[in-house]
Amino acid sequence: MKRILLVEDDVNLGTTLAGALEMQDYLVEYLTNDKKALEKFQEFKPDIVILDVMLNGVLDGFEIAKLIRLENNTPILFTTSRDENIDFKTGLSIGNSDYVRKPYKLMEVEMRLANLLDLNEKTTKKSEPISIGHFRFLPDEQSLIYEFDKIRLNNCESAVLALLCKNTDKYLSREDIIKSVWNENNSKLKDGSLNNTITRLRKYLNQDKNVKLESRIGLGVKMMIIS
Numbered sequence: 559m560k561r562i563l564l565v566e567d568d569v570n571l572g573t574t575l576a577g578a579l580e581m582q583d584y585l586v587e588y589l590t591n592d593k594k595a596l597e598k599f600q601e602f603k604p605d606i607v608i609l610d611v612m613l614n615g616v617l618d619g620f621e622i623a624k625l626i627r628l629e630n631n632t633p634i635l636f637t638t639s640r641d642e643n644i645d646f647k648t649g650l651s652i653g654n655s656d657y658v659r660k661p662y663k664l665m666e667v668e669m670r671l672a673n674l675l676d677l678n679e680k681t682t683k684k685s686e687p688i689s690i691g692h693f694r695f696l697p698d699e700q701s702l703i704y705e706f707d708k709i710r711l712n713n714c715e716s717a718v719l720a721l722l723c724k725n726t727d728k729y730l731s732r733e734d735i736i737k738s739v740w741n742e743n744n745s746k747l748k749d750g751s752l753n754n755t756i757t758r759l760r761k762y763l764n765q766d767k768n769v770k771l772e773s774r775i776g777l778g779v780k781m782m783i784i785s
Contacts, residue, residue: 560585592622
């Protein structure tokens, strides 16, 4: 049974969400404020955290998440009623996280939780470092090492790169990548996310001129190592 730490100061919403998740066989620990969030995180050891961004307390959801990230990479789903791009960027920059705006449907929350848990399991399985030209890719740490620099990857970047490494010099269709990484059958819904992920990976890998990421309409995405 997966364990969820839910921090939501709207008691009606929080109680409803906690009950719905328990009906889906999650074990839920529900807090209404920030006071014991970090203490409960250490004690409860959740598989995933749902954090309201705008908490009426000393710490907001982002600040709690950053403190969690000092020691742990547990997936985090942020929720907020604010519709501001800066919040979206801040949430996703924390890594291994997702973001849902209120008012949300319970089904959307359940799907995003399932996707985060699935992605986390895929990227935390123990695996050997992978050589990519002059890079070393460490899937377990979600990082790329080039010379003396370490580049931190987010969950999706690491998952996409792992797929490309397994299929070097072969085109992977965009549909297959999206299905594998985002668990989404309708590729149009995540097409922009894939574009952004490929753009960031290409920027990282461009430090080694022998490593190329190629995208072609109708064929997909391919990683090439030029010897």
